[in-house]
Amino acid sequence: MTYRSWPILLFALILVPVSGGDALAQKRDDAARKHAWECSKKQIEFERTLGTLRQYPDAEIRFYLANKSGTKPDYPVCYNRRERLKRESEIAQWRQSNFPECRAVFREREAKLDRDAKERGRPRKSIQQQISEYNEACSHTMAGTL
Template sequence: MLRQYPDAELRFFLANESGAKPDFPVCYNRRERLKRDIEIAQWRQTNFPECRAVFNEREAKLDRDAKERGRPRKSIKERIAEYNASCSHTMAGTL
């Protein structure tokens, strides 16, 4: 179960102008999601080598679907860099 502040992003975007730096609850939610995604990626790399083909196929399908919708998926490294740039000012800190 992922601990999060409920509806933090929605409340933030409704209360603030475009381009405003996100507040702690938004950054906290993003950090928790990123940490979960990093753990999943590490688990996929270290466990069950016989399943890597299935994981790689799923990831490729998700990438193709995202490209078809016009919003290519970002790598974990890109998402971490984006998070660090937008949330370094909060108590959520950087990754």
């Protein structure tokens, strides 16, 4: 090996990865990201089919500013909660019944949200828990129960 070939050898060592394992790991990560993105796109498309969420604007803020703590919520607050819960339960059912190849992505995403909420000291409630709380709080209004 001559003195002149050293720079070429060093340059080649820098450009060529040391092992193929790094490249394979990168390809797997890219494929997983692409798969997660495809699943997210499918969910976004489904949510679009549900249409816009109909709600009373600023109902919660108005209610909490006008009432004391512990007061049962009024109709607009209950209506908004009911519409959100109905939408969330439809999305959850769609996740479970459609696209089995995406279920792992959705479960992982939910688990991350649960861990983050737990770290902040405010654990998330399941949809069933939220529905039972809604039914208890809003059964007295015309919004009814779920």
